[in-house]
Amino acid sequence: MPARMRLGAAFLALPLAACASVTSAPPAPVAAAPANPPAGMQYLYGSGEGAALSVQAWHGLLGYVAAKVKARPSESVVLAQGASLDAPQFVPCGDKPLAAVFDVDETVMLNTGYEYHDATSGKGYNAADWDAWEKTGEGAVAPVPGADHVLAALRKMGVTVIFNTNRSAANADATARAIRAAGLGDAVHGQTLYLSGDDAMGSRKDGRRATISSKYCVIAMGGDQLGDFSDLFNAGQAVPARRAATLTLPIAGMWGNGWFVMPNPVYGSGLKGGVDDVFPMDKRWAPPAKGEQ
Numbered sequence: 537m538p539a540r541m542r543l544g545a546a547f548l549a550l551p552l553a554a555c556a557s558v559t560s561a562p563p564a565p566v567a568a569a570p571a572n573p574p575a576g577m578q579y580l581y582g583s584g585e586g587a588a589l590s591v592q593a594w595h596g597l598l599g600y601v602a603a604k605v606k607a608r609p610s611e612s613v614v615l616a617q618g619a620s621l622d623a624p625q626f627v628p629c630g631d632k633p634l635a636a637v638f639d640v641d642e643t644v645m646l647n648t649g650y651e652y653h654d655a656t657s658g659k660g661y662n663a664a665d666w667d668a669w670e671k672t673g674e675g676a677v678a679p680v681p682g683a684d685h686v687l688a689a690l691r692k693m694g695v696t697v698i699f700n701t702n703r704s705a706a707n708a709d710a711t712a713r714a715i716r717a718a719g720l721g722d723a724v725h726g727q728t729l730y731l732s733g734d735d736a737m738g739s740r741k742d743g744r745r746a747t748i749s750s751k752y753c754v755i756a757m758g759g760d761q762l763g764d765f766s767d768l769f770n771a772g773q774a775v776p777a778r779r780a781a782t783l784t785l786p787i788a789g790m791w792g793n794g795w796f797v798m799p800n801p802v803y804g805s806g807l808k809g810g811v812d813d814v815f816p817m818d819k820r821w822a823p824p825a826k827g828e829q
Contacts, residue, residue: 573655576801581648587681589799594682597756597796598689601636604755605693608634613757613794614749615742615766621781624790627746629753636690637748639759640701640711642800644683645718649676651802661803670707674714680798684719696752697721698728700744700764705733742767760800765790775809776816 572578579586611626614637619625638644650669654660687697703711708725715723723729730744737743741763748754762769762782769778781787791797800806 570655570658573651574802576803577651577655580642580800580802581646581651586799590680591682593758593796593798594680594686596792597636597758598686600793600796601690601695601756602693605634605695609753609755612749612752612754613790614745614754615768617746619768621766621768621784621787624786627749627754632751632753633696634694635696635698635748635752635754636756636758637698637700637745637754638687638757639761639764640699640703640715642680642760642802642804643758643764643798644680644687644699644720645715646678646680647673648678649673652676667704667707670703670714671710674710674717677714677718679718679720687720691721695755696728698730698748698752699723700730700741700748702732702739702741705731707731739763740767740770756794756796758796758798760798761804761806762797763805765795770805775813 573581608629610629612629614627616625616627641647647669650666650673653665653669659665690697699715701711705725708729708731711731712723712725712729715721715729725731726734730748732739735743735747745754757765759765762778769781773781782791
């Protein structure tokens with residue numbers, strides 16, 4: 537009897553289900569994955585040119601650090617409190633041990649798995665997805681070309697490698713695992729790994745840099761965003777003014793001379809600006825009209 541009752545209920549439900557299928561709205565179409573990833577991803581994660589540029593930057597950094605190890609500097613490459621981009625001053629080294637400080641994402645480690653998800657889902661950046669990636673993505677990361685070999689060489693020279701990243705301090709253990717999985721060595725939170733949430737400054741890194749430079753003579757820094765070198769680059773400047781700040785001495789003399797930028801055309805503070813920001817009025821061109829050539 538109970539079985540027959542269940543069967544009867546099922547038959548009674550069939551017409552209702554049929555009606556529901558007729559009156560309910562069709563499911564929203566799922567966006568098809570693009571045939572190709574965005575150009576910046578093609579360059580950074582797939583091209584030989586992107587790989588060569590990264591290796592070139594890492595080789596330059598290694599040569600610079602090797603020279604500083606032989607001739608110990610009196611100043612670090614971390615801007616001192618109160619310094620400006622127009623009048624930079626640097627934290628003195630004293631007898632502190634030598635260190636090199638690096639951002640993580642797209643500086644020493646490629647987030648290949650996350651960017652695959654980004655490219656194929658069409659969702660763009662999503663904070664919840666990124667948090668899940670920080671926690672679980674260690675199996676789909678790779679070293680930035682050249683980074684693994686150079687970091688190992690720095691350690692052999694006696695230079696402490698320190699990571700200063702805006703990944704969440706809540707995911708410190710997972711980030712350390714990802715760094716190790718990428719072949720970049722060990723990282724210990726609060727010693728050789730500093731993260732967003734370690735202080736009250738959020739994504740700004742100057743506070744963490746001050747903590748690091750109070751313990752170490754930082755002889756080189758590497759990053760893919762200007763904020764990896766100083767928060768002064770993110771003080772609300774217009775795009776042209778921010779670019780000009782990087783090209784004006786004495787800051788211009790820091791690039792490749794203590795500060796090393798890794799290529800990242802995929803995301804970040806460098807991907808801003810309208811037509812008037814990017815193309816100066818006196819550097820524009822259009823094909824001549826007929827008869828004017």
